[in-house]
Amino acid sequence: MTAAQADLAGAHREFLEIPEGIVIDTPRVEDGAAIWRIARDSQVLDLNSSYSYLLWCRDFAGTSVVARDEDSGEPVGFVTGYIRPERPQTLVVWQVAVDRSQRGRGLAASLLDGLTARVTGELGVRRVETTITPDNTASNRLFTSYAERHGASVDREVLFHGGLFPDDGHEPEVLYKIGPLAPLATVAP
Template sequence: MTAAQADLPTDLRANSLKMPEGLRLDTPAVADGAAIWRIARDSKVLDLNSSYSYLLWCRDFAATSVVARDADGELAGFITGYIRPERPRTLVVWQVAVDHAHRGRGLAGALLDGLTSKVAADRELVSVETTITPDNTASERLFTSYAQRHGASVERTVLFDAGLFPDGGHEPEVLFLIEPIPPLAPAAPRG
């Protein structure tokens, strides 16, 4: 077990995926913003935000986001998230992306487990929300398998219809509400 895994709350840790060998979970720093932007751009499926927004995200939402680093400290993937103001026990997952060289190793699932455990260590976490376009089967599988691993249900509703997007050609964004997140027991003492 890595030090990061030992810090996870017990109930979430029991069902969490392990980080792929050679990678470690970490909190993003402002200096990671450019690499996160590049991974998002290269994913070819995410809505790419400005590079400036990724720098701000790493500054303002680092506590609710995670990155995976290789042995050299280079980014292999990331998840950005935030706590929903109207529902302070809900983590909204904004974007998930894994660098092409690290795909197919279960990294996205391990990042998602690590992120929710990290957030739950600091606050009561009851639910996870994300939006997924109907053509994004990889994200549907990621969040559905997360819910199954943690014994939660998934409720799907259209959050933003395609007609709301001013640039046209955007598919609807379907809200995935995953709850309940398992109650948390204190982290096991480290020896």
């Protein structure tokens, strides 16, 4: 286990248990193809180009996490994020996806908690933002329960209405503003 993995695992124990057989780690460029496949196979995420996932693993690895199968080392889930340039205490969560074989184990929530533990400590993040379409019940539940675990409020507003997208029928993207995040020591497990 690397020092980064140990830090993530230790911080994680304050929130949700990491599912057995899973290691949470920082993504590497060579994880880009697997992350792209997980996003594609989710059938709910807007799929970006495979090239963009390679760049993400290179340029935003510090604000993203990957779940690996402990035995094979292969990615089985991920969270991609970045720091808003004009709001350096805000982490924007871009995508969250878990391989079908790992769903129902709380892995997405564990990944979010692990990433938050890292970026609050290393980067001073105090708020999380993400966008969710109204029909995405699973993501709504994931981020609402995340806010509860972290003692934070959730404000919602439409960020991009459907007509802004070039493809017909795109749902509006609702911005979830979560924060301020409670200090790690005061958050109930």
